[in-house]
Amino acid sequence: xxxxxxxxxxxxxxxxxxxxxxxxxxxxxxxxxxxxxxxxxxxxxxxxxxxxxxxxxxxxxxxxxxxxxxxxxxxxxxxxxxxxxxxxxxxxxxxxxxxxxxxxxxxxxxxxxxxxxxxxxxxxxxxxxxxxxxxxxxxxxxxxxxxxxxxxxxxxxxxxxxxxxxxxxxxxxxxxxxxxxxxxxxxxxxxxxxxxxxxxxxxxxxxxxxxxxxxxxxxxxxxxxxxxxxxxxxxxxxxxxxxxxxxxxxxxxxxxxxxxxxxxxxxxxxxxxxxxxxxxxxxxxxxxxxxxxxxxxxxxxxxxxxxxxxxxxxxx
Amino acid sequence: xxxxxxxxxxxxxxxxxxxxxxxxxxxxxxxxxxxxxxxxxxxxxxxxxxxxxxxxxxxxxxxxxxxxxxxxxxxxxxxxxxxxxxxxxxxxxxxxxxxxxxxxxxxxxxxxxxxxxxxxxxxxxxxxxxxxxxxxxxxxxxxxxxxxxxxxxxxxxxxxxxxxxxxxxxxxxxxxxxxxxxxxxxxxxxxxxxxxxxxxxxxxxxxxxxxxxxxxxxxxxxxxxxxxxxxxxxxxxxxxxxxxxxxxxxxxxxxxxxxxxxxxxxxxxxxxxxxxxxxxxxxxxxxxxxxxxxxxxxxxxxxxxxxxxxxxxxxxxxxxxxxxx
Numbered sequence: 001x002x003x004x005x006x007x008x009x010x011x012x013x014x015x016x017x018x019x020x021x022x023x024x025x026x027x028x029x030x031x032x033x034x035x036x037x038x039x040x041x042x043x044x045x046x047x048x049x050x051x052x053x054x055x056x057x058x059x060x061x062x063x064x065x066x067x068x069x070x071x072x073x074x075x076x077x078x079x080x081x082x083x084x085x086x087x088x089x090x091x092x093x094x095x096x097x098x099x100x101x102x103x104x105x106x107x108x109x110x111x112x113x114x115x116x117x118x119x120x121x122x123x124x125x126x127x128x129x130x131x132x133x134x135x136x137x138x139x140x141x142x143x144x145x146x147x148x149x150x151x152x153x154x155x156x157x158x159x160x161x162x163x164x165x166x167x168x169x170x171x172x173x174x175x176x177x178x179x180x181x182x183x184x185x186x187x188x189x190x191x192x193x194x195x196x197x198x199x200x201x202x203x204x205x206x207x208x209x210x211x212x213x214x215x216x217x218x219x220x221x222x223x224x225x226x227x228x229x230x231x232x233x234x235x236x237x238x239x240x241x242x243x244x245x246x247x248x249x250x251x252x253x254x255x256x257x258x259x260x261x262x263x264x265x266x267x268x269x270x271x272x273x274x275x276x277x278x279x280x281x282x283x284x285x286x287x288x289x290x291x292x293x294x295x296x297x298x299x300x301x302x303x304x305x306x307x308x309x310x311x312x313x314x315x316x
Numbered sequence: 317x318x319x320x321x322x323x324x325x326x327x328x329x330x331x332x333x334x335x336x337x338x339x340x341x342x343x344x345x346x347x348x349x350x351x352x353x354x355x356x357x358x359x360x361x362x363x364x365x366x367x368x369x370x371x372x373x374x375x376x377x378x379x380x381x382x383x384x385x386x387x388x389x390x391x392x393x394x395x396x397x398x399x400x401x402x403x404x405x406x407x408x409x410x411x412x413x414x415x416x417x418x419x420x421x422x423x424x425x426x427x428x429x430x431x432x433x434x435x436x437x438x439x440x441x442x443x444x445x446x447x448x449x450x451x452x453x454x455x456x457x458x459x460x461x462x463x464x465x466x467x468x469x470x471x472x473x474x475x476x477x478x479x480x481x482x483x484x485x486x487x488x489x490x491x492x493x494x495x496x497x498x499x500x501x502x503x504x505x506x507x508x509x510x511x512x513x514x515x516x517x518x519x520x521x522x523x524x525x526x527x528x529x530x531x532x533x534x535x536x537x538x539x540x541x542x543x544x545x546x547x548x549x550x551x552x553x554x555x556x557x558x559x560x561x562x563x564x565x566x567x568x569x570x571x572x573x574x575x576x577x578x579x580x581x582x583x584x585x586x587x588x589x590x591x592x593x594x595x596x597x598x599x600x601x602x603x604x605x606x607x608x609x610x611x612x613x614x615x616x617x618x619x620x621x622x623x624x625x626x627x628x629x630x631x632x633x634x635x636x637x638x639x640x641x
Contacts, residue, residue, distance in 0.1 A: 155576065159594075242456065
């Protein structure tokens with residue numbers, strides 16, 4: 001009895017509010033969303049715990065024996081029970097390499113999107129809140145940047161850096177470069193969406209109230225308006241991580257990303273592609289399937305979030 | 317309209333200017349043109365003299381002005397590797413890339429409009445669900461994996477299709493080597509075009525479906541129903557027209573994007589186009605060729621975007637008012 005009264009008086013806890021929300025309700029009914037989240041969490045765990053799960057360390061040359069190269073997975077003839085997914089062209093255990101590769105791919109995807117989000121949110125808030133000349137300048141800038149596809153910009157920038165630094169130094173910096181390039185190239189996605197929702201929020205009374213109280217613009221932007229634009233941010237973030245992972249894989253496939261000694265899923269596929277004609281399909285196909293299902297569940301989650309939260313996303 | 321046009325053209329020129337500036341600073345910092353010219357055996361004093369003579373010691377802006385002047389006259393330097401004018405080398409490869417993009421665009425247009433419209437009209441039918449399911453899988457598969465998959469299935473396992481190169485080409489208009497007119501050339505085009513199309517097709521299906529569904533909810537379509545017009549007329553004349561508006565804008569941007577993705581498909585299929593050439597140039601640090609590629613592709617981007625904006629302005633009268641947005 002007492003408890004009941006308390007919940008009426010006190011504002012419900014964040015957890016309680018989450019359980020009551022439309023989001024959670026829809027999640028309990030959507031099998032696809034549940035499955036996708038489950039798979040995504042599994043990927044997250046695989047990436048996080050890679051050093052513990054992986055039977056071998058693919059970065060340690062002492063554990064690699066070239067004599068083990070191109071062993072087929074355990075269900076094919078001529079396999080070695082020590083490597084259940086087979087080995088790649090350098091004799092690395094494919095399962096361990098995929099675990100570490102997933103880790104690299106996810107890390108790059110998440111960091112790049114975090115960078116995009118930070119740049120995009122700050123610019124979007126500024127443009128939307130200030131309006132006027134700042135707005136038109138920043139948005140024109142975003143237009144121009146968007147009109148050059150991310151892939152194009154990334155390929156050109158990375159190619160030029162590779163040619164300047166030389167391959168060896170470049171390979172050491174590859175991860176940072178990938179994060180920077182993918183992160184910087186895609187900020188307009190965030191900026192436009194945030195700006196659109198800021199424009200809608202700005203007209204509301206709570207913003208006027210905050211201004212009348214005398215709060216400074218940054219405080220109103222970040223503490224008051226930003227929390228109300230979270231649902232579009234959430235929706236684009238899922239899709240953007242998926243895109244960033246694809247972009248990373250594509251760049252690595254071109255040889256502009258992670259080196260073969262420290263492969264992401266993309267560079268693993270790239271190194272396997274050379275052997276696909278000689279019949280060693282598993283070096284390409286298995287990491288490829290891992291990559292596709294990772295991106296697929298993220299896109300499915302993004303679609304589900306978009307349907308549930310139904311934010312006004314910037315179109316076009 | 318005139319003001320809008322001028323604004324767009326000015327913007328295009330500014331962007332081209334920035335591209336040329338970026339390209340030039342790449343050229344300025346990447347590689348040493350002198351070493352490519354004379355090799356290692358020339359003494360330091362002679363080098364300095366040559367540098368002065370070639371104007372390599374001039375201030376940045378003076379050098380840029382010279383570069384821009386030459387570029388406007390179509391001279392982008394000589395490729396270190398091919399020992400030919402860089403622009404010519406690039407333009408020789410242009411038809412191969414454009415045909416790839418053209419083939420992919422055809423596939424996209426022929427498939428995305430009917431599929432998108434159908435799945436908007438009957439969103440709950442089994443076929444629409446299949447289309448949407450396919451499209452989300454399509455978005456999730458990187459273009460190089462599609463390409464590898466197609467090669468593996470149709471070239472290695474089944475042996476139906478060639479896996480690399482352009483095959484037999486015929487010369488048309490004197491300079492354009494085309495693969496569209498021979499059976500062999502067409503066979504070589506099929507797999508690369510499908511893989512290039514695979515990246516955009518799902519996007520367009522989803523876009524057309526979303527726009528169409530929105531348009532079908534609008535008042536004027538309801539009014540058309542109330543007037544008793546035939547469904548076909550409503551769907552394909554009234555609704556489709558407005559559906560295609562945003563598709564034009566997105567389409568224009570995506571053509572540029574496709575040029576970028578040709579680098580990936582060309583690599584997998586060893587397609588002798590600009591993208592493949594560009595990656596080779598990067599590996600050889602062939603700076604003039606890199607710069608020429610940047611300028612040519614930049615120009616393609618700018619021209620398509622400006623054209624799309626202008627076409628959009630023509631078909632959508634509200635843009636005139638919102639010229640500054």
